[in-house]
Amino acid sequence: MTSGAGHAESGHDPYREWLRTRLGQELGLPGAEAAIQGAVQRRGWPALRTLGPRDVVAVLQDVYSGLRQTIGDARADSWLQGTTVDLAEYAQTVPVPVQLSAAGPLAPEPTPAPLRWGRRAHDLPLLLARANAEIAARNLAAVRADATLRGLAGTAEWDVQAAVAEVRRWETEEMLGSLRADQSRVEVADAVAAAVAQAEWLRLHVRELQAEEQGGQSVGAQLAHARLTLTQLDAFLEAFLPLIDADDADLPLSSPQARLDRAFFSLEVPLNPAVLRARHALKLAQWRAEAEPTAAPAVMHAQQILTAAETEARAQLEATLQSARTAQARFMPLWQQVGALEERLKVLGQRGGDPLSLARVRLDWRQARAAARVQAHLLEQATRLLEALADGSEHLQ
Structure with missing residues (x-):
């Protein structure tokens, strides 16, 4: 400290x-x-x-x-x-200050009441978490207003912070779901663009093989395979080209730079929802033990639960960090490969390279970009998760 x-x-x-x-x-x-x-x-x-x-x-x-x-x-x-x-x-020792507002309906929602139980299942945990946070805030207000319970105020503040952290957890799930949907749209566009590039190269390759076959070379098997692959690609493009925005595949691919040292994310452990809930349970057990000595064993049990929650939170943090580190490590060589292929395309264009060579490099470039984008998205998901769960103090204002 x-x-x-x-x-x-x-x-x-x-x-x-x-x-x-x-x-x-x-x-x-x-x-x-x-x-x-x-x-x-x-x-x-x-x-x-x-x-x-x-x-x-x-x-x-x-x-x-x-x-x-x-x-x-x-x-x-x-x-x-x-x-x-x-x-x-x-x-670990001081809860986020809670400024209470006037009590209103539990977990107010913008949708009309008749639709409440028709909502999608994944919305319900967030509704429940918001209701629990409101209940915890009302409980804190009642504790502060009762002179005989005023000593419980600090414990009730931990209860509010734990409830708000649970709200943030479900809001984060919602945010990550939207993020993954947006990323998937771009990744599909990348896959389609790569298929377009592959089809372009295959058409040129088929023409080359046809010319070689007419010249007496034994390329029948290669030609048949190229035609089959081109047929499959055309079927794929016929189905997916109308579904994507081609401009998505040309969105800038920037090099993600993320600081991934564990120390910079130390708050993830004490502000983990499960850790906050366990800390509230410990504070409550300690408060009860002061008034009722026979309750002392419950304090030791609560401390064990808190220690286990902290251990689990550290493991979750390390797993998320490792996922981010792996994505970053895989991204960098792909990023360098994309840059090298872009330079090669530029040189070939300036020197009047043949269409088949240009198509081959353009295909390699599209495929490298698509692979790099996937790793960049995985890194973004991990870092956004780390940032989002750090604190929910805005809910307490």
Whole structure:
């Protein structure tokens, strides 16, 4: 735990206080306050917005960009890693501040009431999670209003944070579903474009083989196979060409650069929905044990459950990171291959290369682009998942 954490716990905006203290070590307190206010203004946040872990990460990224210019990349990277780990440790002890609003209907939804039970099945978990988050918030309000239960307020705050994290989990599932659908559309367009390029090359190849056969060469088997493949490709294109937007296959293929060191994603463990739920259960068991000593064994059991949840969350984090690292490692040689093929196409065009050679290189280029796009999409899915689950503080504002 870093210095200043004790003061933060007693403040109305503990993560802002933690951030001010932590940045003060590098920038001085005036510089820290200026960095926070600058981040607030750039992002259009309300001036009195209560900060959560995600907001802190955004400010840290701003400061990191400045430190790279003053102390160099290596020292700035080390600072950001250490600070992120400290933030993750802080998040284990201090829940995101909850600002309650007036109670309304549970999990209001924009669709008409008669359609409620006709909704798609995958929408229902999100509706349930939102209702549970609203119930947890109402429970916290009741605890704060009851003098005899006021000591339970901290525990109830963990309950709210766990419920909101579950909402974010299902919202993330929805986001990833939409992302995969968009990516699949582009990947199908890539496959169709590659098939078009292959069909173009095959037609030229068939003509070449026909000329060789007429010249007396024994190429009958090759010619028959080429014609069969071309027939299959034409059938494929007849079915799929009307279904895609050809421009999707020409969308820019940019080189994804992702920082995939585990330390930069330390918040994923303490803010994992299962970990937050287990931490709330532990806090509740500790509160009960204070009033009823016979309940003490339940505290040990709750601690074991929390430890198991943290272990599972770390394994999930590492699996997601490894998936991203694998996709990035597979992408880079494909990206280089695409660049080399683009250069070769340019040279062949300038030198008046024969149509068959141009068609062959164009096919290789399309296939390499399609393969690279798949890996880029896998990397984007992993990084978007890591970013989305880090915090749900906006739901608590």
